[in-house]
Amino acid sequence: MKRVSYIRHEKLHNVMGRISYISSEAKQEHLYATYETQPREYWRALAKENRDDFFRSGTEGTCIEAREFIIALPEVYYKEGIDPNELLRFFVESFKKEYGVECVAALHHNHDRTNYHIHLIYSEREKLEEPIKKIASRNMFFDPDGRHLRTKKEATIDGKLMPGYTMVPKGEIYEQHLFDKKKSIFKQKSFTEQAKKFFTDKINEPLREDQQLQMFPKNSPYLATKKIGKNNPKAKEIRDTNVLRKRWNDQVDIAVKRGAPKESLMTAKHELISKPAAESLQESGGKSDPEKYNSILIRAIAVITEMCRLLSDRNRETWAEAWGKALEKLTQLAIERVGIRMHDPVKDIRNNRDAR
Secondary structure (H helix, E strand, O other): OOOEOOEEEEEEOOHHHHHHHHOOOOOOOEEEEEEEOOOHHHHHHHHHHHHHHHHHHOOOOOOOOEEEEEEEEOOHHHHOOOOHHHHHHHHHHHHHHHHOOOEEEEEEEOOOOOOEEEEEEEOOOOEEEEEEEEEOOOOEEEOOOOOEEOOHHHOEEOOEEOOOOEEEOOOOEEEEEEEOOOOHHHHOHHHHHHHHHHHHHHHHOOOOHHHOOEOOOOOOOOOOOOOOOOOOOOHHHHHHHHHHHHHHHHHHHHHHHOOOOHHHHHHHHHHHHHHHHHHHHHHOOOOOOHHHHHHHHHHHHHHHHHHHHHOOOOOHHHHHHHHHHOHHHHHHHHHHHHHHHOOOHHHHHHHHHHHO
16 A cells, blocks of 8 residues: 555644744744745734634634644655755645635654654635724624623613723724635535645655555555654554554555455455444443454454465465455454464564564
8 A cells, every 4th residue: 555645634723822833943843944825913813803703603612713734745855855945835835726725834844853744724714805894883882701782781880881891982893804704615524635635646746656645545444544643642552553553454455466356355344343343342331442452453463364375375366256255254264263373463563672
């Protein structure tokens, strides 16, 4: 299987704080470039308007001020000395042209210089050519939280405004909009997948075919590995599971190259991993257990490895026929042969590491 692109889509609740963080040389050990299509005043105004609109709507939860893509780049970009400023400009301007949004972005390496990546923040709203101003047709009163009050009595005592309450006189502006409404496309799940494909295609443009990435194939017999975030307390658990997921994917690769039909491999994945994992989750009352899941993967790897071994002397045609027409029998035979010969690949790797 080709290397898979990693692109994450996030909601931002403090866009100015996030912009400051990704573009700060003091906070980023390896900051190579920044690029902004609008000055910081634009983002401050955007954040304020989003907060004001969110407050007026009375919606529960936390205001979304902007959104962000985190785009992992192949290390070949860094090793071959592609100019970081030009690289970042290319991605930002391509995205802006495609979706018509303003952006601010930064290009980093992580602490260990193992993850070359872009943070691309974008606005869900377009700035209006002319602000929309709402004029008070009568004196308007607001409470300390800015909520409009229906009558003067709610804001005054003996005809005087109570502390914290405000009045906007008739004929003055009581509400102003600098931005159009949020574009609904950015809230749709399909947009995230569409944008991931867009970025993957852009990543691949200058690369040779053998260097190119692919999006993780949905509805496939493969298992996705998980990214380990900074200071993640479950880093070791994720790392161990990723080792096993890769072992499974390697065996699927062997089966695919020898002609095993995708549908049969999907069935094998369902019976050996998805189904037992769902049953385990149900038994534990919905609480995930990494050790149990890893034991399921260990058994599945052993079984699919044995299935491949049992058919190792077949040519491509008979291999495909065996997988496709006798999967249940083949799987059962592999399970019986594996028997007590089960072992833990994670422990093997850990023991080898300790031995060194």
